[in-house]
Amino acid sequence: MPPELARRAQAVAEKTYGGRVELVFHPQCFRQAGHFAGEDHERIEALVEIANDPKLDAVWLARGGYGACRVAEYVIPQLNGHAREKAWLGYSDAGFLLGGLYQAGFERVAHGPMPVDLVREDGEEAMLRGLAWLVDRDRSALEPSLQPGQKAMAFNLTILSQLLGTPLEPDFAGHVLMLEDVGEYMYRIDRYFFHVTSSEAVKRCAGIRLGRCSAVPKNDPDFVLTEEEVARFWCERSGIPYLGRADIGHDSANRVVPFG
Numbered sequence: 613m614p615p616e617l618a619r620r621a622q623a624v625a626e627k628t629y630g631g632r633v634e635l636v637f638h639p640q641c642f643r644q645a646g647h648f649a650g651e652d653h654e655r656i657e658a659l660v661e662i663a664n665d666p667k668l669d670a671v672w673l674a675r676g677g678y679g680a681c682r683v684a685e686y687v688i689p690q691l692n693g694h695a696r697e698k699a700w701l702g703y704s705d706a707g708f709l710l711g712g713l714y715q716a717g718f719e720r721v722a723h724g725p726m727p728v729d730l731v732r733e734d735g736e737e738a739m740l741r742g743l744a745w746l747v748d749r750d751r752s753a754l755e756p757s758l759q760p761g762q763k764a765m766a767f768n769l770t771i772l773s774q775l776l777g778t779p780l781e782p783d784f785a786g787h788v789l790m791l792e793d794v795g796e797y798m799y800r801i802d803r804y805f806f807h808v809t810s811s812e813a814v815k816r817c818a819g820i821r822l823g824r825c826s827a828v829p830k831n832d833p834d835f836v837l838t839e840e841e842v843a844r845f846w847c848e849r850s851g852i853p854y855l856g857r858a859d860i861g862h863d864s865a866n867r868v869v870p871f872g
């Protein structure tokens with residue numbers, strides 16, 4: 613993450629909340645090792661340090677968490693009671709970590725906006741929505757279809773497809789499963805839905821809602837079917853209820869979905 617973007621996020625938080633909120637960015641956020649924000653051991657050590665710190669109230673993933681699948685299984689066993697009390701918020705590749713935390717019994721895990729969303733059009737609105745949930749559990753930040761007493765989860769479709777069958781897989785039983793994606797060809801979205809809806813674990817969910825699938829590359833030849841038609845097809849074939857659309861996605865309109 614560029615340091616100037618972190619400073620901008622801190623300024624937005626200060627302007628909105630004054631002394632109520634302090635955003636602390638670990639130095640690891642500004643490192644780079646190829647595609648990742650530092651070597652695996654650096655990211656593991658930083659996440660455990662932040663999560664276990666009793667002076668901090670939440671862990672907010674700064675960016676999408678590329679390589680979360682490389683570190684989550686090593687981080688979670690090292691987390692203490694302070695880490696369990698924190699709220700955790702992020703999306704995209706961070707779904708590997710969020711799913712693993714929820715599977716491990718963490719109760720304040722959510723899919724939602726991150727500081728990096730400041731780079732988007734209307735990104736400040738997105739960042740403040742995430743912050744509103746973290747600070748005040750503001751219900752206006754939540755995905756509007758959420759109902760009291762109905763458990764839910766949200767994932768990037770590609771990440772969920774690759775998380776299934778791993779030690780990070782949570783229990784989907786009775787949960788509304790909300791799925792979104794970005795930058796994937798329609799034929800890949802079709803494949804991922806095949807894999808997800810074929811899972812016996814996923815078939816125990818209460819139903820699937822489809823978020824936005826954005827920046828879909830042009831297919832040659834034209835795939836013809838839309839993302840919603842694909843979702844409906846695989847839900848019908850698998851016997852999973854299709855529940856309609858969800859207001860989540862890789863965009864500034866992304867809403868918060870607490871797990872559970």
